[in-house]
Amino acid sequence: MSRSYLPHWVHWLGSPPNFYRFAGALRPWLMAVALVGAAAGLYGGLVLAPPDYQQGDAYRIIFIHVPSAWMSLFIYATMAVAGLVALVWRVKLAEVIAMECAPTGAAFTFITLVTGSLWGKPMWGTWWTWDARLTSELVLLFLYLGVIGLYNAFEDRRRGARAASLLALVGIVNLPIVHYSVQWWNTLHQGTTVDFLDPARSSIAPSMLWPLLVMALATHLYFFASLLGRTRTGLLSLESGKQWVRALVDGQPAQTTGAPT
Amino acid sequence: MNMASTAQMVVDRTSVLVRPQHASTFAACTALLRRDFVLAWRRRGELFLPLLYAVIVAALFPFALGPDPELLARIAGGVLLVIVVLAMLPALESMFRTDLEDGTLEQWVLAPQPLALLALTRVIAHWLTTVLPLVVVMPLLGTLLNLPVKALPVLIGALLLATPLLALLGSVLSALAAGARRSGILMALMLLPLAVPVVIFAAGAIAGAQSGMPYLAPLTWLAAALVLAIVLAPLACAAALRIAVES
Amino acid sequence: MAHWFAMGGYAVYVWPAYAAFFIVLAWDWFAPALRRRRLTRELRGRIARERTRATRAPRAEAST
Numbered sequence: 001m002s003r004s005y006l007p008h009w010v011h012w013l014g015s016p017p018n019f020y021r022f023a024g025a026l027r028p029w030l031m032a033v034a035l036v037g038a039a040a041g042l043y044g045g046l047v048l049a050p051p052d053y054q055q056g057d058a059y060r061i062i063f064i065h066v067p068s069a070w071m072s073l074f075i076y077a078t079m080a081v082a083g084l085v086a087l088v089w090r091v092k093l094a095e096v097i098a099m100e101c102a103p104t105g106a107a108f109t110f111i112t113l114v115t116g117s118l119w120g121k122p123m124w125g126t127w128w129t130w131d132a133r134l135t136s137e138l139v140l141l142f143l144y145l146g147v148i149g150l151y152n153a154f155e156d157r158r159r160g161a162r163a164a165s166l167l168a169l170v171g172i173v174n175l176p177i178v179h180y181s182v183q184w185w186n187t188l189h190q191g192t193t194v195d196f197l198d199p200a201r202s203s204i205a206p207s208m209l210w211p212l213l214v215m216a217l218a219t220h221l222y223f224f225a226s227l228l229g230r231t232r233t234g235l236l237s238l239e240s241g242k243q244w245v246r247a248l249v250d251g252q253p254a255q256t257t258g259a260p261t
Numbered sequence: 262m263n264m265a266s267t268a269q270m271v272v273d274r275t276s277v278l279v280r281p282q283h284a285s286t287f288a289a290c291t292a293l294l295r296r297d298f299v300l301a302w303r304r305r306g307e308l309f310l311p312l313l314y315a316v317i318v319a320a321l322f323p324f325a326l327g328p329d330p331e332l333l334a335r336i337a338g339g340v341l342l343v344i345v346v347l348a349m350l351p352a353l354e355s356m357f358r359t360d361l362e363d364g365t366l367e368q369w370v371l372a373p374q375p376l377a378l379l380a381l382t383r384v385i386a387h388w389l390t391t392v393l394p395l396v397v398v399m400p401l402l403g404t405l406l407n408l409p410v411k412a413l414p415v416l417i418g419a420l421l422l423a424t425p426l427l428a429l430l431g432s433v434l435s436a437l438a439a440g441a442r443r444s445g446i447l448m449a450l451m452l453l454p455l456a457v458p459v460v461i462f463a464a465g466a467i468a469g470a471q472s473g474m475p476y477l478a479p480l481t482w483l484a485a486a487l488v489l490a491i492v493l494a495p496l497a498c499a500a501a502l503r504i505a506v507e508s
Numbered sequence: 509m510a511h512w513f514a515m516g517g518y519a520v521y522v523w524p525a526y527a528a529f530f531i532v533l534a535w536d537w538f539a540p541a542l543r544r545r546r547l548t549r550e551l552r553g554r555i556a557r558e559r560t561r562a563t564r565a566p567r568a569e570a571s572t
Contacts, residue, residue: 056518118521118525121521
């Protein structure tokens with residue numbers, strides 16, 4: 001008899017109909033907390049925090065730029081881990097999760113580049129520069145687009161997911177490059193200011209740090225909520241021939257309006 | 262049957278079990294190399310197309326930017342690298358496609374020889390037949406673009422390090438895309454982000470040689486990346502080929 | 509209020525940045541819903557077609 005090293009609930013959750021229901025129940029709560037957190041973080045950042053002595057009020061872009069940058073890296077790592085599970089163990093749910101990470105990851109990377117550009121213009125005098133951090137972040141965006149493009153080029157969604165997961169894993173080398181670029185090269189972009197292991201040691205004022213960390217938490221929760229929703233839709237698409245999907249679709253009355261689930 | 266012939270039969274049968282039933286890995290790889298060379302020789306006219314493409318694109322730059330020799334000299338190294346990457350793209354795209362379509366790839370996957378080594382052999386053959394002529398022509402194009410002669414050895418060195426690296430990266434991507442619908446831009450979209458650091462280091466080395474600055478550091482980075490790629494890329498390529506072959 | 513909105517003169521940079529943040533994330537939140545609506549519509553159509561085919565076939569058999 002084969003023993004599993006994973007707890008029973010992991011196996012339970014791996015089944016598409018179970019995950020679908022679980023995700024549907026959890027998603028609104030995650031989004032609600034994310035919105036509350038964002039409201040608190042933005043209030044703290046835009047209203048409570050004082051202007052920076054060097055950058056004035058322009059620095060307030062940090063409260064969306066830095067969390068978005070952190071998310072662009074975190075989502076890629078999530079995508080790579082899910083992709084690894086999909087490649088090695090061929091878990092259907094992992095394939096869907098990996099592929100559904102990519103659009104949100106690309107969105108956050110795009111936001112990072114745009115907000116960074118809008119912050120760079122008043123501070124550095126230029127909309128763009130080809131320094132190591134900006135270039136590697138742009139490369140990250142292209143990696144996301146490459147994963148999305150490769151996935152959509154396959155007729156068989158499951159094979160496409162595995163191929164795109166392999167591509168994501170090949171590109172994972174970019175993640176340490178983005179993170180350490182400000183340490184390894186002389187860049188225009190500023191160095192590391194937030195020390196996660198000891199936030200008190202960070203070289204940023206506490207009144208600016210707490211809204212930043214709250215926004216980071218809010219964006220994480222938003223990503224999980226978004227991922228759960230996208231995975232639900234992805235599962236419907238992948239399992240459209242199965243009985244549970246048909247029962248679900250059939251049982252629903254025709255909706256003309258209604259909140260997206 | 263007497264004891265002697267029975268004993269002989271047992272010895273024969275066991276020796277058959279002990280004797281390898283398939284060709285050695287080395288023999289398989291050399292056979293593959295020979296096949297690729299023969300096939301490349303049969304379509305040797307086609308191999309000139311990337312060269313022609315490189316020459317035409319290189320000629321476009323003086324037309325577009327004006328013949329100012331100082332300007333051309335400044336951009337020559339980078340332009341040559343970009344041309345090499347673009348000229349390599351079409352051939353990279355079709356590295357595994359024909360073999361996938363006619364079933365040869367399935368034989369590779371089923372073969373007892375390690376798939377990664379077969380893939381590496383394919384990359385070597387591809388580089389020797391398609392890319393090496395390009396590398397040979399590049400110094401000539403460099404002179405056309407006013408690259409100073411003292412930078413030419415570094416140009417050749419950078420290309421000899423960068424192009425196999427690009428071919429190895431391209432082989433993984435080509436294997437990934439082989440099973441997908443044909444999409445012209447997909448290969449470029451996937452390769453160019455990964456080619457960015459290669460281009461940066463190679464062009465940096467050439468620019469360094471031009472201006473008398475140190476050029477060895479970027480070249481050693483390229484060499485390190487190349488060594489890593491020789492080991493890892495065939496493994497990734499083999500995984501991708503297995504995905505491409507399954508239906 | 510207007511003073512806060514002016515963001516020390518940097519309003520033309522700060523507010524478009526925040527707008528980009530919210531607009532892109534709104535797209536990320538709502539786009540899957542459109543895809544899901546199209547999916548359920550197609551699936552319902554497919555189920556309806558199969559149902560009519562199923563009801564038609566036994567009727568044809570009964571008549572022979």
